[in-house]
Amino acid sequence: MAAITLKGLGKxxxxxxxxxxxxLTIADGEFVVLVGPSGCGKSTLLRMxxxxxxxTKGDILIGERRVNDVEPAERDIAMVxxxxxxxxxMSVRQNLSYGLKNRGMSxxxxxxRITKAAETLExxxxxxxxxRALSGGQRQRVAMGRAIVREPQAFLFDExxxxxxxxxxxxxxxxxxxxxxxxxxTSVYVxxxxxxxxxxxxxxxxxNAGRIEQIGSPLxxxxxxxxxxxxxxxxxxxxxxxxxxxxxxxxxxxxxRIDLPPGLLPPGLPEGAGLLLGIRPEAAVLADTGLGFDIAxxxxxxxxxxxxxxxxxxxxxxxxxxxxxxxxxxQMRVSFPAAALRLFRADTGKALT
Amino acid sequence: MVExxxxxxxxxxxxxxxxxxxxxxPVWLALVASTHGETAFTGGTIPMLPGGxxxxxxxxxxxxxxxxxxxxxxxxxxxNSLIMAxxxxxxxxxxxxxxAFAIVYFRFPLxxxxxxxxxITLMLPVEVRILPTFKVVADLGLLNSYAGLTIPLIxxxxxxxxxxxxxxxxxxxxxxxxxxxxxxxWRFFKDIxxxxxxxxxxxxxxxxFIYGWNQYIWPLLITTDARFYTIVAAIKxxxxxxxxxxxxxxxxxxxxxAMVPPVVVVIGMQRxxxxxxxxxxx
Numbered sequence: 001m002a003a004i005t006l007k008g009l010g011k012x013x014x015x016x017x018x019x020x021x022x023x024l025t026i027a028d029g030e031f032v033v034l035v036g037p038s039g040c041g042k043s044t045l046l047r048m049x050x051x052x053x054x055x056t057k058g059d060i061l062i063g064e065r066r067v068n069d070v071e072p073a074e075r076d077i078a079m080v081x082x083x084x085x086x087x088x089x090m091s092v093r094q095n096l097s098y099g100l101k102n103r104g105m106s107x108x109x110x111x112x113r114i115t116k117a118a119e120t121l122e123x124x125x126x127x128x129x130x131x132r133a134l135s136g137g138q139r140q141r142v143a144m145g146r147a148i149v150r151e152p153q154a155f156l157f158d159e160x161x162x163x164x165x166x167x168x169x170x171x172x173x174x175x176x177x178x179x180x181x182x183x184x185x186t187s188v189y190v191x192x193x194x195x196x197x198x199x200x201x202x203x204x205x206x207x208n209a210g211r212i213e214q215i216g217s218p219l220x221x222x223x224x225x226x227x228x229x230x231x232x233x234x235x236x237x238x239x240x241x242x243x244x245x246x247x248x249x250x251x252x253x254x255x256x257r258i259d260l261p262p263g264l265l266p267p268g269l270p271e272g273a274g275l276l277l278g279i280r281p282e283a284a285v286l287a288d289t290g291l292g293f294d295i296a297x298x299x300x301x302x303x304x305x306x307x308x309x310x311x312x313x314x315x316x317x318x319x320x321x322x323x324x325x326x327x328x329x330x331q332m333r334v335s336f337p338a339a340a341l342r343l344f345r346a347d348t349g350k351a352l353t
Numbered sequence: 354m355v356e357x358x359x360x361x362x363x364x365x366x367x368x369x370x371x372x373x374x375x376x377x378x379p380v381w382l383a384l385v386a387s388t389h390g391e392t393a394f395t396g397g398t399i400p401m402l403p404g405g406x407x408x409x410x411x412x413x414x415x416x417x418x419x420x421x422x423x424x425x426x427x428x429x430x431x432x433n434s435l436i437m438a439x440x441x442x443x444x445x446x447x448x449x450x451x452x453a454f455a456i457v458y459f460r461f462p463l464x465x466x467x468x469x470x471x472x473i474t475l476m477l478p479v480e481v482r483i484l485p486t487f488k489v490v491a492d493l494g495l496l497n498s499y500a501g502l503t504i505p506l507i508x509x510x511x512x513x514x515x516x517x518x519x520x521x522x523x524x525x526x527x528x529x530x531x532x533x534x535x536x537x538x539w540r541f542f543k544d545i546x547x548x549x550x551x552x553x554x555x556x557x558x559x560x561x562f563i564y565g566w567n568q569y570i571w572p573l574l575i576t577t578d579a580r581f582y583t584i585v586a587a588i589k590x591x592x593x594x595x596x597x598x599x600x601x602x603x604x605x606x607x608x609x610x611a612m613v614p615p616v617v618v619v620i621g622m623q624r625x626x627x628x629x630x631x632x633x634x635x
Contacts, residue, residue, distance in 0.1 A: 050529075050533065051532075052529050052532070071532075072529075072532045072533050073532060073533060073534065073535035073536075074535075077533075078533065079529075079530070079533050081526045081529070081530060082526070083524060083526055085524065085526035085527050085529065085530035086530075087527065087530075087531075087544075087545060088549065089545075089548040089549055089551075098531075098534050098536070098544070099533070099534030099535055102534055102535035102536050102540065103535050146530075146534075
């Protein structure tokens with residue numbers, strides 16, 4: 001096991017940077033998830049760590065060793081690919097042993113490792129099958145098995161669950177988590193699915209347009225998003241971001257006026273400054289506790305455990321999530337606890353609270 | 354399209370059977386002719402049933418040949434044809450799989466130029482470049498040799514393109530996984546690409562074997578020594594006798610014998626051949 005350090009990492013494909021200025025230290029044994037929309041550079045970043053992409057600038061260190069120019073096979077890392085990338089003409093056993101054989105490991109040692117990995121992943125019964133005779137979930141396990149038999153310094157996962165159906169994805173997600181906990185191997189996991197990111201990560205790294213937007217524990221990122229982008233990306237339904245203007249110590253949105261409790265507004269903001277008011281849909285309370293809006297309900301989605309109410313306030317749309325069974329009127333008052341409100345600058349998107 | 358109408362079933366079978374009859378009638382006649390005596394096919398009425406001279410005709414052709422037409426024993430010529438067909442098939446597969454590997458998986462200077470140069474050879478089959486090729490082969494002293502028979506036909510682009518297509522359907526992740534697994538280019542080629550293109554190689558082998566076996570103009574041009582005659586080219590020599598009637602019974606025996614090896618290859622490799630042409634799962 002080893003820590004992974006990225007220093008000022010950048011990748012350019014000729015014009016402009018696909019990844020730029022990435023500084024990140026992944027502790028030994030940590031599970032870090034890189035999350036972001038497609039095209040944000042998360043896969044490029046992972047592939048740079050793997051050695052499948054060259055580094056344009058900056059450094060990658062695995063443990064104490066600078067690996068910028070080290071071949072992927074020599075970096076002592078293992079990767080699980082999105083489409084599994086199993087060798088179709090080899091049996092499961094051959095798939096698992098191929099990397100070990102290439103490293104000149106003894107036959108006995110290979111057998112012990114495969115037996116152990118097969119036991120861990122419950123693959124024992126399939127060792128002599130070809131990948132095409134396996135289901136999606138089993139192939140996924142073989143791909144993981146190929147990574148764990150190597151006993152590498154780190155695992156790299158490139159959206160490994162995106163080819164599975166929704167139910168299997170949930171099962172495999174927790175399996176990956178438990179496996180990583182048990183093995184204690186440093187892991188970097190790329191996904192665009194924020195639920196996967198939240199549930200798996202020790203630490204989340206939210207990427208946008210090739211740059212890190214925020215690094216933090218899932219809860220930190222959820223409760224204190226560093227930017228409007230993170231706020232809208234993490235959490236489902238997404239956080240409401242209402243454009244408001246600062247008017248004599250209160251927020252004005254159309255004809256609605258929101259008086260903020262003292263202390264919530266950072267000092268030094270100019271009068272009339274454009275802000276974004278961030279409110280989590282699930283922070284809503286259907287009662288008048290002071291801080292809130294009158295909304296015109298446009299439609300309601302029934303989820304069983306909860307109801308998602310889509311409404312309009314001051315020309316803006318607003319989504320709130322309420323408990324099942326709560327009555328919804330065409331016009332209603334929703335309130336929010338002051339602690340659940342977040343403010344962002346409208347121009348840069350940076351968080352103010 | 355699945356339609357269950359007895360009439361259509363009948364019709365489609367009828368058309369197919371007709372087609373088979375039309376195609377196989379000449380073959381049947383050749384077979385019949387090769388079992389009669391010398392005069393049966395020059396006498397006006399053509400027999401439709403096999404005669405009793407088959408054994409004599411075939412053993413004469415295989416063992417002695419027909420000296421009046423300058424034809425050596427068939428067995429030797431069939432061996433020449435076999436060497437030529439196998440040489441072309443294996444040579445072409447070996448060269449083209451390697452060049453396709455280079456073009457698909459390596460980024461080297463002038464890669465595009467190399468690609469287009471190979472592409473252009475598609476427009477230059479032996480028949481088109483026959484004079485310069487003959488000159489080159491002659492200057493290299495390869496007339497009347499197996500090398501002269503095979504090498505000029507090995508250089509062509511079709512097989513390279515086939516392998517290029519095959520390699521391009523193999524997902525890139527497989528190469529990356531192999532890299533992570535510590536396989537260098539040669540290992541990747543040997544352990545992954547070659548096994549994955551096995552069926553395509555078999556299909557290509559069938560096509561190239563028949564292509565090599567059926568070569569006509571080239572062997573006719575560059576072999577003047579009877580030791581290097583190939584059977585397909587020799588049939589022409591036999592039928593072309595100067596001051597006598599062609600001995601059709603012997604010629605047809607040679608024709609039938611010349612058909613046997615390609616047929617054996619096709620039947621023997623049929624399963625792999627079909628699989629190689631239709632298989633898409635990678």
